[in-house]
Amino acid sequence: MSAELDLAARVVELTRRLAGAAAEAEVVAAHSAEALTRFANSAIHQNVAEATTTVRLRLHLDGRTAGGSTTVTDADGLRSLVERTIAAARLSPPDTAWPGLTPPTPLLAAPGFDEATAAAGPEERATRVREFVRAAGGLETAGYCRTAYASGGFANTLGQAVKGRSADAAMDGIARLAGADGVARRAGGRLTDLDGAELGAIAAAKARAGAQPIELPPGRYEVVLEPTAVADLLDNLAGFGFNGKAFAQHQSFAELGAQQFDESITIADEPLGATLPFDAEGTPRDTLILVEAGVTRAVSHDRTSAAEAGTVSTGHASPASRSWGPIAADLRLAPAPAPAGASGRPPGSAPGGVPDRSSGSAPGGGGQTGTGPVAATARALMAGMHRGLLVTDLWYTRVLDQKSLVVTGLTRNGVWLVENGEVTAAVGNLRFTQSYPQALGPGSVLGIGTETVALPDRWSGVRYTAPALHLASWNFTGNASG
Structure with a gap:
């Protein structure tokens, strides 16, 4: 029995004695x-660590x-x-929705x-x-570069008793040049999977390619969203839709069994390995298919x-x-x-990028190598774009209408104009107002990248x-001038 499971079992027995x-x-x-480990102005300025054991009854x-x-x-x-919780229960209103124990x-x-990630010290970060x-x-x-470790135990008066542990690592960094920011971030179960040099090169290339942005008028544009932007779609779909x-309470767009997304869209929750293998009620976690070939399943x-x-x-x-809901x-x-036989990367490009605008060639021009504004998995998606935008990141997103999941927010860390499949100019940041399910609806997804990237949430583990995603339409409602 783990220390946490033993602790949980002791509280269960104490509750039985005191509450009956x-x-x-x-x-x-x-x-x-x-x-x-945090860094700014290209130097580490903070290294902090926190360890806490919490018991919830x-x-x-x-x-x-x-x-x-x-x-x-x-x-x-x-x-x-236990005594405080018993007293609070006796003062609480009747709970007619109590679902019982697992x-x-x-x-x-x-x-x-991964033991090495759990034990990683400041030197590795x-x-x-x-x-x-x-x-x-x-x-x-x-x-920043972050490592995290969790171990837990669960017990209840019905006899459920489980334990588990997880480890996680993440890195998120920007590079800046003359007011233009480039970003690169990754997450994973092993710290050794995070390549600081690769991420730094991606962020710098994006910053260099973001110089002298032009402004575009509001309107609907075809877009290629890089994985860093797609993560925001998943975040809001999870929190408000699924x-x-x-x-x-009929506040979600979800209709089980309905073809609500393009048939190319399959979304699953895959918690095993990323978090403890059970939830706060002791229910075992498993892969959950939310959308399968465009059909909302769960x-x-x-x-x-x-x-x-x-x-x-x-x-x-x-x-x-x-x-707040599960x-x-x-x-x-x-x-x-x-x-078949494809590596998933264009010839001569490093993981995460292509043309570097500082090389003296036109952005997106042929024959260039090195890293640049376009993630490797997004380059093939751009090839069929006559005129549209490449978007690195979505930021400060807020839900305007939960039922239709209309979201407003800003682009960040790099936007580029794409014409005839090539990046031709950096673009100033834009505000958008867009229904996320509509953007992913039947016929709206023109392409999906062949490689995935694991990304950390901005605020948690x-x-x-x-x-990357190639979408037929994205509604931009303002530019940097307002």
């Missing part, structure tokens, strides 16, 4: 350790539910947690755990920062939303899911099949995996 045999209780004990007593948590895990701290259910096998800065070739750089609570559920929808939990409970946090958009 009729009480229903579930306990998650989780240890998380995160270390972050949810109690259903006499038809009422309450929850509490503590980071004080000695005998007095645990007893205080019965004993075995976990699925998870991918291998600093090495990747140094490689990033050097590869930027003198441009001003900033960003959210089981929103679905049960939404994410905890036990409460599943009971309301007449189905079963998909393993997406969190401490906040009864309030959210799939590890979405993957499936890439297009690579042509969430991971998205995405290829």
Whole structure:
């Protein structure tokens, strides 16, 4: 038994003694350790590490539910947690939506755990920062390299008892030249998969290619979205569209069994290896197909939303899911099949890029090598574009209408005009207002890249995996001048 599972089991037994045999209780004990190396002005300025063990108790007593948590895990701290939660339950209103506890259910096998990432120190992260800065070739750089480790145990009064652990690494950096920013970011289960030199070269090439941007009028443009931009689509689709609570309350666009997306779109949540193998209610996690060949197949559920929808939990409970809804946090958009014998990269290009505008050749011109504004997987998608935009990143996105998932936001870290398949000019940042499901609707997806990139969420350890996308239309509503 792991230390966390033992801790959870102790709280369950204490709850039985203090609240009585009729009480229903579930306990998650989780240890998380995160270390972050930050750099700015091309130098490391901060190295921080935090490790916390948290115990969360949810109690259903006499038809009422309450929850509490503590980071004080000695005998007095645990007893205080149980007593406070019992008192809160007795003062809470009746909980008619209580879905009951997860019965004993075995976990699925998870991918291998990388001990080296969990134990990584500041030297390993600093090495990747140094490689990033050097590869930027003198441009001003900033960003971070992060490693994280989690282990947890779950127990409830119905007999469910499970444990697991996960490790994660991520790097996100920008390079800047004369006000133009280029970005590169990656995530993964192993720190050794993060190549600081590759990411630094990509970010620098984008910054160099972003000089002297032109302004374009608002309107609908054909676009190629790089994986960094596609990650925002997945984030909002997960939070507002495939959210089981929103679905049960008819606030989601999702219609199960309907062809809501282009037939080239398949989206799955793949949590195993990226997070603990069970959720906050002890439900085992598994791959969940949300969209298959354009057909919406499922939404994410905890036990409460599943009971309301007449189905079963998909393993997406969190401490906040009864309030905010259960959210799939590890979405993957499936890439297009690579042509037989193809490497997935154009000849002479490095991973993540092509023409460098500082080389003296026209942007996107033939015969160039090196890294540049176009991710390797996006170059083939641009070939069929008569006139449109290449977009690196979407930023500061906010939902205007949840039901149709109309989102407004800004481009960031590089936009380029593409004419006859070639990048011809950098473009100033643009504001957009666009329904994400509509942009991915039947007939709207003109192409999907053949390679995916794992990307970190901007605010947490969430991971998205995405290829580039070629879309028929994207609604830009303003430019840098307003």
